[in-house]
Amino acid sequence: MPPPRGQPHAEWKTAVWILNGVGLVLLLAVLITYFTREPARAASAPFVYLGRTPRPTATPAATSYDLPTVTPNPLATPIQDYSTPTPFVFTGGQTAVSIGHSVSGAPISAYTFGHGEAQYLIVAGIHGGDEGNTVDLANQLMVYLSDHPDVVPSGAVLYVIPDMNPDAVARGRNSDARVNANGVDLNRNFPSGNWVPDWDHSNCWNERPTTGGAYGGSEPETRAVMNFIASHRLQGMISYHSAALGVFPGGNPWQAASKDLAAQLGRAAGYPYPPIDIGCDYTGTLADWAVENSVGAAVDMELSTHEDADFSQNLRALKVLLSFGD
Numbered sequence: 001m002p003p004p005r006g007q008p009h010a011e012w013k014t015a016v017w018i019l020n021g022v023g024l025v026l027l028l029a030v031l032i033t034y035f036t037r038e039p040a041r042a043a044s045a046p047f048v049y050l051g052r053t054p055r056p057t058a059t060p061a062a063t064s065y066d067l068p069t070v071t072p073n074p075l076a077t078p079i080q081d082y083s084t085p086t087p088f089v090f091t092g093g094q095t096a097v098s099i100g101h102s103v104s105g106a107p108i109s110a111y112t113f114g115h116g117e118a119q120y121l122i123v124a125g126i127h128g129g130d131e132g133n134t135v136d137l138a139n140q141l142m143v144y145l146s147d148h149p150d151v152v153p154s155g156a157v158l159y160v161i162p163d164m165n166p167d168a169v170a171r172g173r174n175s176d177a178r179v180n181a182n183g184v185d186l187n188r189n190f191p192s193g194n195w196v197p198d199w200d201h202s203n204c205w206n207e208r209p210t211t212g213g214a215y216g217g218s219e220p221e222t223r224a225v226m227n228f229i230a231s232h233r234l235q236g237m238i239s240y241h242s243a244a245l246g247v248f249p250g251g252n253p254w255q256a257a258s259k260d261l262a263a264q265l266g267r268a269a270g271y272p273y274p275p276i277d278i279g280c281d282y283t284g285t286l287a288d289w290a291v292e293n294s295v296g297a298a299v300d301m302e303l304s305t306h307e308d309a310d311f312s313q314n315l316r317a318l319k320v321l322l323s324f325g326d
């Protein structure tokens with residue numbers, strides 16, 4: 001029987017379709033390989049395939065915060081981490097809120113105790129180093145407040161910034177660790193009316209060279225606290241230092257309400273008021289800037305030594321602060 005007409009033709013058609021299929025699969029494989037190559041290799045290819053534009057050069061991811069260029073402080077000693085290895089866990093459930101970062105990127109935290117319209121603030125650690133016992137005090141007060149929430153009167157709220165200068169505090173308890181990582185004295189860096197970049201050091205702390213910064217508010221730690229204060233309506237504030245000189249009212253000249261608060265705090269804690277005058281002209285301080293920017297009353301208060309936290313004296317002082325201005 002002769003072979004059916006058309007069968008050889010059908011076999012030929014089948015072969016063509018198989019070849020077409022194989023060709024398409026190969027073409028797809030080539031295309032997939034090309035388009036899944038690394039961008040850098042694709043961009044550096046010696047030709048542009050089918051007019052495809054090269055991928056743009058990757059830009060670095062933006063950082064989560066904006067900090068000035070870090071100038072290493074030649075006085076800085078190697079960082080030692082004196083911080084607690086784990087965050088505080090308060091029985092009252094208080095948690096840290098980051099209000100900014102140090103030059104080295106360490107978070108600056110604030111904690112909140114109580115609820116109400118009358119707002120108060122404690123800042124510690126602004127001078128790090130030898131004044132690190134102020135951070136101890138703030139930590140001890142926070143633990144106590146968490147266990148004894150009734151210390152904060154109803155209608156009042158206390159904010160605590162326990163470590164304003166974490167880069168300095170981490171350098172340890174020594175004179176090298178007073179300034180921030182840019183070599184700036186943060187309690188000379190606030191843009192108060194009397195801010196200056198330099199001052200007569202002869203009657204002031206002069207164990208190491210320091211500056212007031214490139215301009216008032218030049219440091220990220222300073223700006224973090226300025227932003228916090230500007231976004232709250234504070235009736236009273238204590239900025240803690242050590243040691244032994246007493247309680248300094250904010251304002252230049254001293255503001256009346258701050259003098260009143262300083263006198264009451266001095267009596268409660270047993271610290272000198274008026275403060276001991278060593279002939280130093282204090283410029284660009286946190287307390288001065290605070291009262292110039294609508295904080296009701298503000299003081300710099302010095303613990304009696306560089307070692308003790310003076311907890312019981314300052315628990316009495318805290319109760320004075322939390323009823324001030326009522």
Ligand SMILES: [Zn+2]
Pocket residue numbers: 127131187240241242
């Ligand atoms: Zn100080």
